Amino acid sequence: MAVASNFTAPMKEIAAAFERSSGHRVTLSFGSSGKFFAQIKHGAPFQVFFSADRAKPEALEKAGLVVPESRFTYAVGALALWSVRPGYVDDDSARLKKGDFRKLALANPKLAPYGMAAVEVLQNLKLKEATQAKWVYGENISQTYQFVGSGNAELGFVAVSQIMDKGRIAKGFAWIVPGELHDPIRQDAVLLKRGAHSDAARALLHFVRGEKAAQILQSYGYKTLADVN
Amino acid sequence: MILNTPSVDANRIHARFSLDYPDAKGPAFSLDVDVTVPGNGITIIFGQSGSGKTTFLRCVAGLEKPDRGRLAVNGDIWQSETTFLPTHKRPLGYVFQESSLFPHLTAKGNLAYALKRSGSAVTSELYDRVMGIMGIEPVLQRYPDRLSGGERQRVAIARALLIQPRLLLMDEPLASLDAARKQEILPYLERLRSTFDIPVLYVSHAMDEVARLADHTVVLDQGRVVAQGNLTEVFSRIDLPMRFGDETGVVLKGRVVERDTRWHLSRVAFDGGELWVRDGGDALDRWVRVRVLAKDVSLALASHGDTSILNRLPVEVAELSQDQDEAIALVRLKTGPAYLIARVTQRSVHQLKLEPGKRLWAQIKSVAIVR
Amino acid sequence: MSFSEADIAAIWLTLRLATTVTLVLMVIGTPIAWWLARTRSWWKGPVGAVVALPLVLPPTVLGFYLLVAMGPNGPIGQVTQSLGLGTLPFTFWGLVVGSVFYSMPFVVQPIQNAIEALGERPLEVAATLRAGPWDRFFTVVLPLAKPGFLTAAILGFAHTVGEFGVVLMIGGNIPGETRVVSVQIYDHVEALEYAQAHALSGAMVIFSFVVLLVVYGYQRMQAPLGMKYRV
Numbered sequence: 054m055a056v057a058s059n060f061t062a063p064m065k066e067i068a069a070a071f072e073r074s075s076g077h078r079v080t081l082s083f084g085s086s087g088k089f090f091a092q093i094k095h096g097a098p099f100q101v102f103f104s105a106d107r108a109k110p111e112a113l114e115k116a117g118l119v120v121p122e123s124r125f126t127y128a129v130g131a132l133a134l135w136s137v138r139p140g141y142v143d144d145d146s147a148r149l150k151k152g153d154f155r156k157l158a159l160a161n162p163k164l165a166p167y168g169m170a171a172v173e174v175l176q177n178l179k180l181k182e183a184t185q186a187k188w189v190y191g192e193n194i195s196q197t198y199q200f201v202g203s204g205n206a207e208l209g210f211v212a213v214s215q216i217m218d219k220g221r222i223a224k225g226f227a228w229i230v231p232g233e234l235h236d237p238i239r240q241d242a243v244l245l246k247r248g249a250h251s252d253a254a255r256a257l258l259h260f261v262r263g264e265k266a267a268q269i270l271q272s273y274g275y276k277t278l279a280d281v282n
Numbered sequence: 283m284i285l286n287t288p289s290v291d292a293n294r295i296h297a298r299f300s301l302d303y304p305d306a307k308g309p310a311f312s313l314d315v316d317v318t319v320p321g322n323g324i325t326i327i328f329g330q331s332g333s334g335k336t337t338f339l340r341c342v343a344g345l346e347k348p349d350r351g352r353l354a355v356n357g358d359i360w361q362s363e364t365t366f367l368p369t370h371k372r373p374l375g376y377v378f379q380e381s382s383l384f385p386h387l388t389a390k391g392n393l394a395y396a397l398k399r400s401g402s403a404v405t406s407e408l409y410d411r412v413m414g415i416m417g418i419e420p421v422l423q424r425y426p427d428r429l430s431g432g433e434r435q436r437v438a439i440a441r442a443l444l445i446q447p448r449l450l451l452m453d454e455p456l457a458s459l460d461a462a463r464k465q466e467i468l469p470y471l472e473r474l475r476s477t478f479d480i481p482v483l484y485v486s487h488a489m490d491e492v493a494r495l496a497d498h499t500v501v502l503d504q505g506r507v508v509a510q511g512n513l514t515e516v517f518s519r520i521d522l523p524m525r526f527g528d529e530t531g532v533v534l535k536g537r538v539v540e541r542d543t544r545w546h547l548s549r550v551a552f553d554g555g556e557l558w559v560r561d562g563g564d565a566l567d568r569w570v571r572v573r574v575l576a577k578d579v580s581l582a583l584a585s586h587g588d589t590s591i592l593n594r595l596p597v598e599v600a601e602l603s604q605d606q607d608e609a610i611a612l613v614r615l616k617t618g619p620a621y622l623i624a625r626v627t628q629r630s631v632h633q634l635k636l637e638p639g640k641r642l643w644a645q646i647k648s649v650a651i652v653r
Numbered sequence: 654m655s656f657s658e659a660d661i662a663a664i665w666l667t668l669r670l671a672t673t674v675t676l677v678l679m680v681i682g683t684p685i686a687w688w689l690a691r692t693r694s695w696w697k698g699p700v701g702a703v704v705a706l707p708l709v710l711p712p713t714v715l716g717f718y719l720l721v722a723m724g725p726n727g728p729i730g731q732v733t734q735s736l737g738l739g740t741l742p743f744t745f746w747g748l749v750v751g752s753v754f755y756s757m758p759f760v761v762q763p764i765q766n767a768i769e770a771l772g773e774r775p776l777e778v779a780a781t782l783r784a785g786p787w788d789r790f791f792t793v794v795l796p797l798a799k800p801g802f803l804t805a806a807i808l809g810f811a812h813t814v815g816e817f818g819v820v821l822m823i824g825g826n827i828p829g830e831t832r833v834v835s836v837q838i839y840d841h842v843e844a845l846e847y848a849q850a851h852a853l854s855g856a857m858v859i860f861s862f863v864v865l866l867v868v869y870g871y872q873r874m875q876a877p878l879g880m881k882y883r884v
Contacts, residue, residue, distance in 0.1 A: 087843035112845065156743055161826060164843040189743045189825030192839065199717070200825065203724040205742040345777050369780035370788075376781035384775065386796045395792070399783040445782055 054257075055082050055089040055097075057105035059167075059194050059212060060128070060240065063273040064103065070269070071260045077253040085193060087164065093118060093245065100248025101257065103127060103240070105194075106166045110241040123244035127261050128275040130238035131213035132170050135201055137225040142208055144228050149180055149208075154187065158200040158209030161190040166238045167197075171210035173235035201225075217274035232276075239278070292357040293321040295449070295481060299341045301348040313337050313348070313505040321356040323497035324475055324482040326513075330524060334505040335485045336379075339453050342483060343376055344369040355449050356481070373401060375442030375480075377452040381434040383426040389437045390422040396444040404444055415473045416440040432463040436470060443478065450482045456491060471495060489529040492517075493573045493652045518621035520614045525606040531575035532622055533652065538568050547592075550651075554618025558592045562651040571652045576612060578647040579624035581634060585643050593646040597622065599638050602631065611636075615644055622646075660853055662829050663837040670745070670833060671813040674752040678760040678809045679802070681753070686764035686805075705758045712755060712818025719751050720823050743825035748833070751819045760809040767801020768794065804868055811864040815857070 056064045061083050068079045082089075082099070090109040093099055094116065102119075104110045107126075113119050134149065136142040148154065160168030168190070175181040191197030194212050201209040202224075213229060216222050242261065248254035260266060267277050296318045303311040313334045319325040329335045340346040342353060344360070344367060353361040360367045383392045397404050413419050416436045421429055429437065435455055442450060455471075456464045472495070475482070486492055492499065492513070499516040501509040503523050509516045518532045536552030546561045550572055557572060564570050585594055597615035605612050611631045613624040622644055626636075634642070656664070689701055707715055723729045723741040729750075730740045741747030775797060779789040795802065817835035824831035826840070834853055841850035 085843070087845070090845070091842065109845075155739070156825070158825070161840065161843075163840060189827060192821055192826065192836075192843070196821070199720060199822075200742075203721050203742075204726055205720060205724045205740060205823075206825075343781060345780070369777070370783050370785050374781065376778075378774070378778065382774065382778045384778070384793065384797075395779075395784075396782050399788075401783070441782070451781075 054079060054101045054103070054254075055084070055093070055099040056103045057086045057089075057240065058083045059105050059214070060103055063128075063214070063269055063275065066269050067261060067266050068257075070265055071257055074265075075253075075256055075260070077256060079253070079257060098247060100245055100251050100254040101242065102245055103242045105240055107239050107241045110243040113243060113245070117246075119243040119245055120249045123258070124241055125258075125262070126239045126278045127242045128240045128270050129278055129280065130167060130170075130240060131232070131274055131276060132167060132174065132210055132230040132235065132238065133213045133216060133227040134208060134230060135198075135211045135216055135225055135227040136208040137202060137204060138207060140226065142226045142228055146178055146228060149175075149178065149184070152180075152183055154207040156189050156200075156206035157184055157187045158189050158191060158197045158206035158211075160194045160197045160210070161192055165191075165193055166240070167194045167210065167212055170235040170238050174210070174230055177234045213274035217272075219272060237278075294354075295319050295321055295325075295356065295483075296352070296354045297338075297342060298353075299338065299348040299351040301337070301341065301346065301351075311337075311505060313341070315502070315505070315507050317500050317507060317510060319483075319498050319500065319510070320481070322479065322481050324484050324495050325498040325500060326492050326496035327483060327485045327500050327502060328487065328492055328496075329502035330487055332504075333487075333502040335487075335502050336453055337505075338502065339451050339483060339485050342449075343374060343451055344372055358448075373446075373448040375445050375447030375450045377435070377438050377442050377450070377455045379454045380458045381426060381431070382438055383429075383434055383441075385426050388423055388425050389418065389429065389433075392426070392437060392441050393422070393444055396441045400444060400446045402446065404446065408446075409444070411477065412440050412443050415477055416443075416470055430463070431459050432466050435459065435467060439470070439474070443474070443480075447480060450480045452482060452484045454485050454487070456488070457486075468494060489526060489531075490652070493531075493533045493571065514620070518614065518623065520601060520603040520612040520623060527606065528575070528577055530577070530605075530612065530623060530625060531573055532620075533571055533573050534620060535569060535571055538564050538566050538570060541566060548651075550649075552620060554620030555595045557595075557646065557649050559649045559651055564651065572649050573652045574622055574646060574649055576623040576625035578649075579615075579622055580645045580647070581613065581624055581626060581630065581636070582643045582645055583634060586645075589645070591645045591647060593649065595622070595644045595646070597642065597644045599636055599640045599642070601638060602636060617644070656852060657849065659828065659832075660834075660837060660849065663832050663834045663853075664856075666745075666829060666831075667814055667833040667835075670748055670752065671810045673749050674756060674813045675760075675806055675810045677749065677753050678756060679806060682757060682760040682805065682809075683764055683802075685757075686761045687768060689761065690765045690768035704761050707755045708758050712816070713822055715755060716751065716819040716822025719754065719819065723747060723750065723823065742823045743827060743831060745830050747823050748820055748831055751823050752813045752816055755816055755819045756809045756812045759812045760805040763801045763805040763808065764798065767798035767804075770801075771797055800872060803871065807864055807868050811861060815861060 064081060068081055072079060086105045086109050089102060093102060093113060102110060110124050114124055134142055142148050159171040162168035162172045175184060189200060189206055191200055197209055198211045198215050200206045201211060216224060216227055244254055244258055270277060298316040300314045315338060327335045327338060337346060341348050341351065347366065351361050359365060360372055387395060416439060418433065418436050418440055421433050426434055456467055484495060496513045499513050500507060501516060501522060508522055509519060513533050514535060534552045536550040538548050539551045540549035541561060547558050548561045550557050550559055550570060559572055595617050597617045599613060600616045601614040603612045605625065609627055611626055611628050613626060613636060615622045615624060624644060685704065689697060720742055721727050725740055733739065733741055741750055771794065775793050776789050779793045784792060815835065820833055820836055824836060826832050826836055834857060838850050838853045
């Protein structure tokens with residue numbers, strides 16, 4: 054099973070719960086969605102692919118590498134404007150509007166849905182032009198987290214799942230960005246052709262859509278598609 | 283009140299070094315020497331390998347830093363308790379054992395390296411003289427790897443001269459050469475002595491070089507000075523801790539007093555007698571060195587006229603000593619103020635009842651003029 | 654092969670970075686190599702190991718530590734801030750600092766080897782010819798160890814060009830400032846723009862191959878001269 058690395062923690066918990074309830078064994082492989090995509094295209098032996106975006110599963114579908122109709126949104130990410138400086142970010146966009154920071158970190162919008170969403174937020178707040186010179190890109194959302202976490206960027210857009218632990222902000226200060234300010238950050242999963250005849254793979258995909266998985270997702274700051282609609 | 287100021291002798295080289303190598307890589311070595319030699323002429327630092335002679339020379343050059351030391355060269359202090367001149371500030375020239383020419387420079391480039399750094403400008407007269415003596419003009423455009431071993435050493439010596447040193451240090455400059463090349467260079471070294479008035483410290487373990495070149499000798503053994511003095515004196519001793527085997531012998535300085543053109547012989551007079559030697563082309567009255575090897579000296583109680591041996595001298599036994607071969611004895615013989623050494627069997631010592639004070643005849647099979 | 658404007662900007666930036674890093678490394682790497690080649694100090698081992706660390710550490714590890722160290726609370730960051738330079742991550746000079754650490758062994762080791770092969774003797778000879786320490790360095794060490802210095806410069810340059818992990822960690826992907834070729838390739842791959850990735854990657858492979866070819870050819874040419882000195 055190939056899992057986007059930003060989904061590592063919740064997937065471990067979901068897989069453990071699944072193994073307990075079903076008796077199946079799951080082997081998890083974490084990494085960048087882009088690398089998994091290239092590997093799957095060249096015959097890597099994965100049965101299920103949990104991507105960090107929609108584009109890659111869609112492209113695999115077009116390439117005929119997935120079981121038709123198996124693609125679905127397993128989680129919807131939430132975005133937060135985060136800083137480790139005490140009081141630097143309150144629960145609003147005031148600091149962004151003030152603009153008195155040196156660097157604003159976001160994930161590369163070309164590569165990461167969270168980055169794309171961050172750009173949309175800035176556009177909707179009419180702050181894109183004003184802040185663009187201060188952007189620094191993380192290649193992915195976890196690198197963006199490091200930029201902010203190490204203090205090198207005063208603030209940045211990260212995934213709520215990265216800063217949330219048991220429903221609370223674990224470290225630093227954050228503004229949870231309202232979902233209306235950007236398109237939903239949908240993370241899609243697919244059943245790959247290699248997993249077409251695996252009962253375990255189908256059972257897992259079913260489990261991920263269930264009630265238990267939804268609870269786990271929520272505790273990590275993710276939403277489900279049902280929450281958004 | 284008399285102030286006790288250290289006296290600096292203007293015409294002497296005084297070196298006192300003490301240094302320890304607690305080296306894990308080789309046997310522990312220590313050098314502990316106190317040497318005073320004349321501030322002119324060639325002083326040979328003689329000793330077997332491992333005796334510390336090269337280390338001594340490196341101390342003089344400042345390439346080694348002794349734990350304690352003092353070095354005064356003709357009135358200048360190079361090292362004392364409070365000063366240590368680094369090598370590049372000592373007005374010396376150094377000829378290393380093996381080729382030390384810079385491989386990235388031609389022979390001429392190597393000489394230019396010295397010319398550029400010589401304390402005062404080198405006159406064309408000096409340059410020509412060095413070129414003339416070392417005979418290297420034809421090879422100046424070549425790189426060191428295109429020179430023979432002998433040519434390389436001659437260029438190296440020329441380079442050391444062009445830096446206009448006040449002291450020339452030579453570390454076995456001939457040791458890396460075969461016998462023929464060595465014979466090729468020795469005359470250049472002799473000319474160097476007669477042409478330049480630079481004191482030379484010359485490290486060697488070869489008796490023939492010593493006999494030919496030395497004015498003064500310092501003998502080192504295991505890092506200690508075992509003898510120092512003029513050449514004749516030092517090599518007529520048989521009480522040194524080292525043995526030279528077939529090379530044991532004395533060097534005598536004498537004057538040519540007669541040339542016998544019919545038999546091609548010369549008569550050389552020295553303090554203590556006269557010797558007939560093969561005529562070496564030396565003019566009358568010329569000072570020469572003759573070397574008398576101990577193995578060529580035999581002893582007889584009476585003078586026999588009926589032998590092929592040309593030279594017989596009346597001598598007195600001064601001292602007896604054991605050679606490294608237990609069948610052989612070394613006998614030190616006094617003739618006037620000079621000494622000879624004879625190498626004879628212990629049986630002969632017994633039969634002839636040799637003991638100090640005994641008078642007898644020394645028969646000398648051959649004598650060589652070394653210079 | 655055709656390059657987009659962004660690709661060309663990345664190539665230009667990469668060359669500028671590699672040149673700067675090579676110059677800085679030659680200046681600070683030479684004394685380190687000199688010391689390592691000649692010291693008998695107990696510190697030789699530890700210092701040599703620190704210099705060689707980037708050879709074995711994943712670049713991301715080095716990059717992560719640099720990010721923290723150069724950050725506002727890190728030791729390097731404290732120094733740069735007190736000098737009024739701000740913090741280094743996300744700047745060209747931050748990349749220079751990171752690359753200097755990262756490419757250090759590729760510059761220090763060839764110079765160190767060359768100086769070790771040289772031995773004491775040529776320096777002693779020069780000292781007896783009245784050459785002082787700097788004189789000895791420029792007239793003896795530099796010409797005799799030239800192959801080592803050239804190899805060091807070429808490898809330092811090439812290795813900086815090929816650097817990725819450290820740049821990724823401390824660069825922030827700013828066009829014209831920190832977006833170098835390797836990052837640009839990564840972006841192309843991640844964005845599934847394989848054609849552009851191919852073009853840049855191909856250029857990189859050819860560049861690296863040519864550089865290594867030149868280094869090996871040069872070393873073979875120079876080897877006999879190096880040996881000559883050892884009698």
